[in-house]
Amino acid sequence: MQPISGYGVGKVLDSENPEFNKGDLVWGMTGWEEYSLITAPHLFKIQHTDVPLSYYTGILGMPGMTAYVGFYEVCSPKQGECVFISAASGAVGQLVGQFAKLLGCYVVGSAGSKDKNEITKLIYCYQESS
Numbered sequence: 001m002q003p004i005s006g007y008g009v010g011k012v013l014d015s016e017n018p019e020f021n022k023g024d025l026v027w028g029m030t031g032w033e034e035y036s037l038i039t040a041p042h043l044f045k046i047q048h049t050d051v052p053l054s055y056y057t058g059i060l061g062m063p064g065m066t067a068y069v070g071f072y073e074v075c076s077p078k079q080g081e082c083v084f085i086s087a088a089s090g091a092v093g094q095l096v097g098q099f100a101k102l103l104g105c106y107v108v109g110s111a112g113s114k115d116k117n118e119i120t121k122l123i124y125c126y127q128e129s130s
């Protein structure tokens, strides 16, 4: 049986790769396990530790990059435009909704259940009041 793989945060305990040293904090593809042996690293070094490390699995990791590039660089949105977000409660959608609100867009999101809609509303409203 193999552990589930996914994006995570870790600390290098030992390394034969010259790009990574013992003690480095990294984020990237790893296993959902306490210790991982990573032979083909798709890892990025964490430079800023003044934020919770879990941010590197969200806003500062792949979902954040996807949301940022997809919204700002591909969509090139303008203030006041209407933005529709499907899968609005998902890892990417919840960030795009917040980016769009910060920019002053009119945001409409959809999600697959009442619970997901409620969570999405809380996330977007939190952004609005903070």
Ligand SMILES: NC(=O)c1ccc[n+]([C@@H]2O[C@H](COP(=O)([O-])OP(=O)(O)OC[C@H]3O[C@@H](n4cnc5c(N)ncnc54)[C@H](OP(=O)(O)O)[C@@H]3O)[C@@H](O)[C@H]2O)c1
Residues within 6 Å of the ligand: 062, 063, 064, 066, 086, 087, 088, 089, 090, 091, 092, 093, 110, 111, 112, 113, 116
């Ligand atoms: N997360 C990343 O780092 C990342 C990176 C690159 C690309 N992407 C892409 O960005 C998109 C969103 O990623 P995510 O991580 O935010 O996903 P997610 O959190 O796993 O959300 C996926 C959501 O898509 C909706 N969905 C699934 N099948 C669907 C269908 N057949 N029709 C309509 N909606 C459907 C469901 O939302 P509801 O139940 O609410 O409808 C599901 O919860 C995906 O296409 C993903 O491949 C993500």
